[in-house]
Amino acid sequence: MAGEPVVIGAGVLTAGEVDRAARGAPVELDPAALERVAGNRAALEAAIAAGRPIYGITTGLGALMHEPVPVELSRRTQVWLLRSHAAGTGPDLSREAVRASLAVRLNGLSLGYSAVRPIVLQRTADLLNADLVPSVPRTGSLGASGDLAPSAHAFLPLIGEGRVVDSEGRTLSGDEAMRRLGVEPLELEAKEALALINGTHFMAGIGALLVVRVAALLDAADAALALSLDALRGSLPAFDPRIHALRPLAGQVRSAANVRMMLAGSTRVAGADGRRVQDAYSLRCGPQVHGAAREAAEFFARLVSVDLNAVTDNPIVLTDPPEVVSAGNFHGQSLALGFDTLRIALADLATISERRTFRLVSPTLSEGLPAFLSTSPGPSSGYMIAQYTAAALVTELRALAHPVSADSIPTSDNQEDHVSMGMTGALMALEAVDRAESVVAIEVLCGCQALDLSPGRAGAGSHAIYEAVRRRVPVLVEDRPPADDIAAVEKVLREGAVARALADAVA
Numbered sequence: 001m002a003g004e005p006v007v008i009g010a011g012v013l014t015a016g017e018v019d020r021a022a023r024g025a026p027v028e029l030d031p032a033a034l035e036r037v038a039g040n041r042a043a044l045e046a047a048i049a050a051g052r053p054i055y056g057i058t059t060g061l062g063a064l065m066h067e068p069v070p071v072e073l074s075r076r077t078q079v080w081l082l083r084s085h086a087a088g089t090g091p092d093l094s095r096e097a098v099r100a101s102l103a104v105r106l107n108g109l110s111l112g113y114s115a116v117r118p119i120v121l122q123r124t125a126d127l128l129n130a131d132l133v134p135s136v137p138r139t140g141s142l143g144a145s146g147d148l149a150p151s152a153h154a155f156l157p158l159i160g161e162g163r164v165v166d167s168e169g170r171t172l173s174g175d176e177a178m179r180r181l182g183v184e185p186l187e188l189e190a191k192e193a194l195a196l197i198n199g200t201h202f203m204a205g206i207g208a209l210l211v212v213r214v215a216a217l218l219d220a221a222d223a224a225l226a227l228s229l230d231a232l233r234g235s236l237p238a239f240d241p242r243i244h245a246l247r248p249l250a251g252q253v254r255s256a257a258n259v260r261m262m263l264a265g266s267t268r269v270a271g272a273d274g275r276r277v278q279d280a281y282s283l284r285c286g287p288q289v290h291g292a293a294r295e296a297a298e299f300f301a302r303l304v305s306v307d308l309n310a311v312t313d314n315p316i317v318l319t320d321p322p323e324v325v326s327a328g329n330f331h332g333q334s335l336a337l338g339f340d341t342l343r344i345a346l347a348d349l350a351t352i353s354e355r356r357t358f359r360l361v362s363p364t365l366s367e368g369l370p371a372f373l374s375t376s377p378g379p380s381s382g383y384m385i386a387q388y389t390a391a392a393l394v395t396e397l398r399a400l401a402h403p404v405s406a407d408s409i410p411t412s413d414n415q416e417d418h419v420s421m422g423m424t425g426a427l428m429a430l431e432a433v434d435r436a437e438s439v440v441a442i443e444v445l446c447g448c449q450a451l452d453l454s455p456g457r458a459g460a461g462s463h464a465i466y467e468a469v470r471r472r473v474p475v476l477v478e479d480r481p482p483a484d485d486i487a488a489v490e491k492v493l494r495e496g497a498v499a500r501a502l503a504d505a506v507a
Contacts, residue, residue, distance in 0.1 A: 008404050009033025009110030011306045018208035022100035026129045029121055036112035043322035044115035044191060055315050055326045056194045060420045063415040078188035079159060085152035085426035086195055088137030095133045102128055103204030108311055112337055114195040115317040123186055132177045135163040143332035143422030147202035155196040160185030175410030199312040203335045206426040207304035214297050214434050219499040221349055222255050223465055224443040225286040226262035229269055229354040230462040232367050235276035236269045238284045251294025256287035259504045262461030289352045296345035303338040333421030336405035339425030343432045347397040350439040354390040360446040361387050375451040375477050384447050386482045393435045400432045441489040461505030469498040
């Protein structure tokens with residue numbers, strides 16, 4: 001395990017902290033939070049002892065809410081609940097997505113309204129810290145009543161069932177995982193299985209990963225725009241801060257500033273000397289389009305931040321005075337809307353990036369660059385087909401942009417008659433960000449090739465990106481498979497080299 005521990009329960013949990021936990025940082029439970037959790041559990045025990053009907057504790061679930069559950073069956077019911085709800089299908093979610101979701105669930109439980117015992121949090125933290133990651137099929141959550149199916153798979157190992165994958169990629173049974181931890185499987189008490197599966201933690205965990213990735217992608221897109229402007233000898237006045245102050249959207253202002261700083265020192269771009277009156281929209285309107293994507297990402301990040309630090313299971317147990325309240329915080333509509341918005345923004349961000357790639361390779365639009373950025377056009381195709389790939393990716397992104405938050409399908413005998421489909425939106429968003437990163441990587445690849453094929457000094461930021469790419473990808477002289485070049489630049493983007501070049505230029 002690497003990095004400083006992510007402390008759970010001591011304050012506001014950020015997307016960055018969830019991302020660190022997802023990538024292997026250990027988690028640490030705040031002692032005061034565990035005391036809070038223990039006190040809340042005592043409040044539930046008092047409510048159960050009073051003999052009042054309590055949804056999901058002394059009654060069945062969903063449409064079975066009118067069916068009584070005898071107290072003596074409460075432990076067995078926890079096992080049945082986890083087993084019956086582990087109905088997921090399809091490939092497993094990534095280790096990062098599952099680790100992120102477990103960290104978010106721990107944070108929600110640590111707030112002290114879910115009436116679990118502290119040992120439940122400790123065992124979950126033990127799994128994370130041993131890097132024993134539950135196997136969780138990707139499909140099964142409707143994003144309301146919580147992320148039920150994936151959560152059931154995720155927490156079966158606590159009772160010695162289900163499967164985990166260790167850090168070496170070996171699959172172990174839940175019972176083997178507990179033995180590796182040196183503990184007995186947990187015997188869950190009343191309410192605990194419901195608290196583990198009922199909530200928005202899988203949506204929010206994936207959302208946190210996307211917040212971090214999209215922030216880096218937005219910076220990379222600004223850097224790619226600057227690189228294309230350098231390569232195509234674009235016009236700089238459109239990025240004048242006085243212009244953007246007249247339409248002061250924060251995202252737009254930031255993108256324009258990023259591009260301006262990236263191009264500092266360039267002898268290739270045109271200034272206010274009349275050499276270029278104006279550029280095509282994909283260049284000139286970059287800040288407006290990138291800025292709109294930044295606004296969407298900010299909206300998304302705010303919604304995710306709320307759920308990272310929320311209590312989203314049902315029923316909720318209040319401690320002082322003791323009261324058990326059935327409500328609907330598990331409904332993921334806010335996140336579902338956020339995922340839909342984010343995918344639309346990513347599709348448009350990729351669309352304008354692909355248009356710039358088209359200009360870079362097109363002999364009729366590239367300001368004198370060789371056709372398709374080839375050193376010998378005709379015998380050689382250069383990066384012609386790289387642009388085809390960008391176009392194919394954009395088409396896939398447009399399909400992924402279809403909103404699913406309005407696609408409610410009632411379940412549980414119509415007791416759950418409106419669901420968010422937010423987990424579907426989350427999975428689609430993971431696919432969308434992969435594709436958008438690839439489209440921007442293709443623009444960066446072509447922009448670097450263009451700098452090699454025409455004279456002039458690039459801006460300091462453009463040159464830094466060029467150097468980062470050229471450490472992985474040599475200039476294209478003779479045709480070779482562009483797939484390898486694209487993959488290498490994707491890696492440069494995902495490792496943050498482009499974002500760092502931008503940060504250095506802006507500093």
